[in-house]
Amino acid sequence: MSVTTAVSEDAPLALVCGGGSLPLAVADHVAARGRRVVLFPVRGAAAADDFAKRPHHWLYPGQLGRFSRLARSAGCSDVVFIGWLVRPALWQIRPDLTALMLLPRVAAAFRGGDDHLLTGMARIVEDCGFRLRGAHEVAPEILVPIGALTRRVAVERELADVALGLEYLQATSPFDVGQAVVVADRHVLAAEAAEGTDGMLARVAELRKGGRIRAPRGTGVLVKAPKRGQDRRLDLPSIGPQTVENVVNAGLGGIAVTAGNTITAEPARLVQAADAAGIFVVGVPAAAT
Amino acid sequence: MSVTTAVSEDAPLALVCGGGSLPLAVADHVAARGRRVVLFPVRGAAAADDFAKRPHHWLYPGQLGRFSRLARSAGCSDVVFIGWLVRPALWQIRPDLTALMLLPRVAAAFRGGDDHLLTGMARIVEDCGFRLRGAHEVAPEILVPIGALTRRVAVERELADVALGLEYLQATSPFDVGQAVVVADRHVLAAEAAEGTDGMLARVAELRKGGRIRAPRGTGVLVKAPKRGQDRRLDLPSIGPQTVENVVNAGLGGIAVTAGNTITAEPARLVQAADAAGIFVVGVPAAAT
Numbered sequence: 001m002s003v004t005t006a007v008s009e010d011a012p013l014a015l016v017c018g019g020g021s022l023p024l025a026v027a028d029h030v031a032a033r034g035r036r037v038v039l040f041p042v043r044g045a046a047a048a049d050d051f052a053k054r055p056h057h058w059l060y061p062g063q064l065g066r067f068s069r070l071a072r073s074a075g076c077s078d079v080v081f082i083g084w085l086v087r088p089a090l091w092q093i094r095p096d097l098t099a100l101m102l103l104p105r106v107a108a109a110f111r112g113g114d115d116h117l118l119t120g121m122a123r124i125v126e127d128c129g130f131r132l133r134g135a136h137e138v139a140p141e142i143l144v145p146i147g148a149l150t151r152r153v154a155v156e157r158e159l160a161d162v163a164l165g166l167e168y169l170q171a172t173s174p175f176d177v178g179q180a181v182v183v184a185d186r187h188v189l190a191a192e193a194a195e196g197t198d199g200m201l202a203r204v205a206e207l208r209k210g211g212r213i214r215a216p217r218g219t220g221v222l223v224k225a226p227k228r229g230q231d232r233r234l235d236l237p238s239i240g241p242q243t244v245e246n247v248v249n250a251g252l253g254g255i256a257v258t259a260g261n262t263i264t265a266e267p268a269r270l271v272q273a274a275d276a277a278g279i280f281v282v283g284v285p286a287a288a289t
Numbered sequence: 290m291s292v293t294t295a296v297s298e299d300a301p302l303a304l305v306c307g308g309g310s311l312p313l314a315v316a317d318h319v320a321a322r323g324r325r326v327v328l329f330p331v332r333g334a335a336a337a338d339d340f341a342k343r344p345h346h347w348l349y350p351g352q353l354g355r356f357s358r359l360a361r362s363a364g365c366s367d368v369v370f371i372g373w374l375v376r377p378a379l380w381q382i383r384p385d386l387t388a389l390m391l392l393p394r395v396a397a398a399f400r401g402g403d404d405h406l407l408t409g410m411a412r413i414v415e416d417c418g419f420r421l422r423g424a425h426e427v428a429p430e431i432l433v434p435i436g437a438l439t440r441r442v443a444v445e446r447e448l449a450d451v452a453l454g455l456e457y458l459q460a461t462s463p464f465d466v467g468q469a470v471v472v473a474d475r476h477v478l479a480a481e482a483a484e485g486t487d488g489m490l491a492r493v494a495e496l497r498k499g500g501r502i503r504a505p506r507g508t509g510v511l512v513k514a515p516k517r518g519q520d521r522r523l524d525l526p527s528i529g530p531q532t533v534e535n536v537v538n539a540g541l542g543g544i545a546v547t548a549g550n551t552i553t554a555e556p557a558r559l560v561q562a563a564d565a566a567g568i569f570v571v572g573v574p575a576a577a578t
Contacts, residue, residue, distance in 0.1 A: 164464070171460045175453075176475040188466040191480040194496055203492065207483055 011232025012036040013138055014076035014130070016059070016067070019045040022135075022238060025080050025265030027054075029139035035158025038074045040067060045083065065096040065153065068128045078110040079130045080138055081121070081234060084196075091218030121229055134233035136263060144239070144283040146259035152280040154254055158221055160186060161283060162256040178251050179237045182252065189213060197237075201246035208251045217251040218278075225258045225286070238263040239281070244273040252279070259283030301325035303365035303419070305356070307334040307372025311424075311527060312552030315371050316343075318428035327363045329356060335373065354385040359416045359491055369427055370410070370418045370523060373485075394446060408520055423522035425552060431574040433528070435548035438560050441569040443543055447510055449475060451545040451573060454512025462517040468526045471541065473509030484515065486512070486526075490535035497540045506540040507567075513546045514575070525551040528570070533562040541568070548572030 013030055015037050017023035023046065027037045039056040041048075057070050068136065073275065098281055123133045136143050148154070161183040168181050178192025182204050189207065192200040201222065207213050213220075224237040239257060247255055255274070262283070264270050274281045302319055304326050306312035312335065316326045328345040330337075346359050360368065411421045425432050437443070441453065448471040457470050457477055467481025471493050478496065483488040490511065493538075496502050513526040528546060536544055544563070551572070553559050563570045 028358050112449070168461065168464050168466075171464070172457065175460070175477050177457075177480065182482075187483075188464050189483040191461070191466065191482050193471075193480050194476075194478040194501060195492060199492075199496075203484060203488075207488075213484060 004235045012076050014071040014079045016081045017041045017046045020083050022265045023083040026135045078133045082135045142263045144262040146283045149281040150274045154280050161221045169225045175261045184215035190288040204250035218253050220252040222255045236263050241269045248277045254280035256282050257287040301365050303360040303368045305370045306330045309372050311554045312372040315424045367422045371424045431552045433551040435572045438570040439563045443569050450510045458514045469513045473504035490539045493539035507542050509541040511544045525552050530558045530562040537566045543569035545571050547575040
């Protein structure tokens with residue numbers, strides 16, 4: 001191991017936090033490994049209450065100079081982006097001088113799909129001299145392992161739905177679109193795009209309420225997989241207790257994610273919720289498509 | 290032309306009618322060609338008011354014997370299925386003796402996706418001695434032609450969105466799933482599955498209301514295309530004035546459909562609505578994917 005790497009793994013980690021419970025869970029995992037974490041919650045995404053009791057620095061989208069200055073003075077060289085981040089509208093961005101100097105790059109990142117935006121942001125952060133890491137690199141315990149996580153396991157009929165879902169996600173992977181699909185009885189009920197996984201599951205719940213779904217309650221699977229060519233440091237699919245709740249409301253029987261590249265920051269809470277609801281959660285091989 | 294064909298083209302046409310304005314519009318087109326039409330509205334889909342003033346025979350889903358008897362005694366040998374038909378729940382079906390005799394086929398038709406259901410129904414009707422025709426075969430004027438239908442025409446940026454949408458639909462075509470997608474600024478905003486085109490457009494309207502769509506109002510395209518290998522006699526995509534209204538509510542700029550295999554039963558009303566709203570409607574070559 002080179003000295004540089006050793007130093008940077010020991011140095012504090014800058015954690016840029018979007019919304020949801022994932023950021024603080026990751027912060028706790030990293031801290032438990034003995035590494036100091038400097039939190040940068042992003043306004044409009046992160047919730048103020050969550051950060052009240054921890055040292056943190058708020059960022060508006062676009063405050064590149066502020067981030068660079070504060071992270072550097074805290075001794076950080078590694079940066080992790082974690083949590084959901086609704087693509088901000090242009091008027092919500094408050095570019096500081098550093099961001100303005102990099103404006104062509106920022107603007108380029110803003111065109112195209114979400115992949116493009118995130119990849120663009122990653123490049124900009126690296127231009128500022130930081131090293132972008134994935135949350136799973138600094139806290140590997142958040143990755144879903146292979147096999148059943150729950151008491152209930154997927155039966156053959158359900159595994160056939162999982163296989164169909166993975167095939168569908170592979171076919172749409174080149175389009176920089178959602179990473180999830182709902183399949184029941186070998187029938188694609190919903191495909192995710194801009195609405196996100198929660199929005200898609202809410203739709204399935206509505207369709208079921210309206211009698212539009214033939215498969216009986218308790219059947220059907222939420223399948224999630226990363227897009228092909230996706231930068232794993234930025235946008236791995238994630239599941240949590242809220243996903244379980246939404247899957248139950250949608251009347252599905254379980255969740256399948258690709259093992260080793262799906263994040264769950266609170267595995268104990270996830271499994272507890274799934275077992276209580278009687279649904280299965282399974283990590284499947286990413287190559288089993 | 291053989292005698293058989295001549296006879297069957299002259300004989301009355303049995304029109305099995307689902308919901309929406311399409312069935313009666315098709316009936317009028319066929320009648321205008323001098324061919325008698327016998328209407329079979331399906332309970333749970335067709336609206337009673339629409340049929341009050343025309344001779345008709347109501348059908349429950351599953352009344353194969355009743356349909357065969359009535360259609361045959363009216364001298365029909367050709368059958369067209371037209372209009373939306375929500376996949377009925379098993380308890381909504383009232384199989385008569387003929388349907389019960391064909392039960393294994395009916396059951397087989399009920400497994401799998403919608404394509405499977407429709408193809409199964411087609412085979413059953415043909416087993417009963419009828420010839421299944423497409424609505425566009427008995428009334429070719431309902432097919433959308435190639436080129437712009439509206440005053441507003443799609444510009445280059447919009448045509449790029451159309452091309453991306455057609456590519457996406459081609460990629461998902463093997464999955465017996467929806468036939469429509471919404472693309473804005475080369476970004477897939479929504480993909481249709483069990484919710485149908487109207488449901489998908491309502492979602493885009495909601496996303497826009499919630500500030501989740503970056504593309505400004507008036508940009509973005511609804512793209513529709515038939516699935517590969519789809520039986521054209523049964524399930525061609527269709528658009529109408531309601532589609533225009535939903536596209537406007539979703540804040541999109543236009544509609545693109547594949548020419549020669551998309552139905553619009555009321556082209557004058559469609560174009561009038563689109564011109565009034567300032568959106569474009571264009572028929573694109575099906576091979577331009």
